[in-house]
Amino acid sequence: MIKAEQKPLEEILLYLKSYDRILLSGCGACVTVCQAGGEKEVGLLASALRMARMKMGTPLEALEATPARQCEPEFAAELSETVEKVEAVLSVACGVGVQTLARHFPKTPVFPGVNTTFLGETVTHGVWEERCQACGNCILERTGGVCPVARCAKQLFNGPCGGSSKGKCEIKREADCAWQLIYDRLNGLGQLYRMEEIIPARRWGVESRDSGLRRIVREDLKV
């Protein structure tokens, strides 16, 4: 799922300094799971903002809402009545959610309350790690289900760089070397022969974000 981290309170206060009445909107999906922008975090952040502004002598009225999925237009539409009552919106959904609200409410400023960081997995309670870069052409079938695009610092496709030490990455010592993980997994599956294959250079400029805005069109689903 999409992972995010709340921005520092001081930065958020700076965004909101010229507004007295805002909507703080969370999201019931990904950011709820990583506890950055769910209903609970909306409540906590709203209280923190109110207290900070009270101390500054410029009280802030912060309405709260947490639609099921802020990135879907129909859920954004549910906020219409509330948005009419405020001067600005602070969204603690991911960057997609922020943009959905911005598109939906053209006359209301919408500010981000979190930094959207990566597509990741819960490693353990309170720890999340990147697993996917949405690169547009999944090769996990060739690498034993471990992604070298997201998990190798050099995004290598044909084995380790030689810099890893004791199974750890030379760039981020706390991270496992992706190619060590791929080796271990293929070895366990009895498929080490797969590492003998040359994986050709990726078509980054065609498949990935490098080609500009990506879009999926499903004619069978259009109405």
Place this chain on the structure above:
Amino acid sequence: MTFKERLESGKFVVVAELQPPKGIDLSEVHEHAERWRGRVDAVNIPDLQNAIMRLGSLSVCALLKGKGIEVIYNLSCSNRNRLALQSELLNVSALGLKNLLLLQGDHPSIGDHFEAQPVLDLDVIGLLGAAKRLQEGYDLMGNDLKGKPVFFVGTQVNAAAKGHILDLEVMDMEKKIRQGVDFFFTGSIYEPGLLETFVKKVAHFKVPIIVSITLLKSVGMARYINKHVEGASIPDSVIDLLLKASDKQKTCIEIAGDFIRAAKPLCQGVQIIPLGWENLVPALLDQVGL
């Protein structure tokens, strides 16, 4: 006899690494290259090694070639996309340079411009494939070239690897050979035993191996390498020699000389990496009779 001719005829080659300056003052580069003239078969010129911004390999190679010194041009993947890499290889050929050392390259985050974005377009297998393709007269998209470059292509292998990492290196070597590699440089090794294990394991490839040795200047340097460089294991006996050394440069030459004498029967050449002690290279070669 050229570097290529020596390697292809089975003769032992001597290479020394010469780092381009951070800036454009080439006086020391010329001084060292002149000092080594006639003593080394080729001078290896790194390209943004350790992700430190400095003068590139190309201009140094072109200038030294102009003075009749054989060079090995280095190119790494980390800072250029496939257009720039292929264009650079054509530049190299247009300047009459043939010897290449193609490398993965260092991630910018370990260098002096750690805020830079790495370019992760081709990996080294892809870059080797590009050099092969250009020599066939096409670019990576299959477009015809007007005039084909000719290269003598090397890359690096971690010969100090152990266990399954060594198995991976061997697998990797096989892939690189399929991509047209003519010779390999090892990373720096300090134990002849490790080199022997490696050489036996890859003898069936019949591709020349040039072993690299970094000149050890101090105990601190040796300990740093043991702690931080993957696969490096400088023996305690060597560290003892450095500890007891009254003349550090003399001891450095003795240590490197012992290693080269032991390594010579096992491989097709040696690369000396002097790291600031370039002036010691002729004395070291004297000591080992090269």
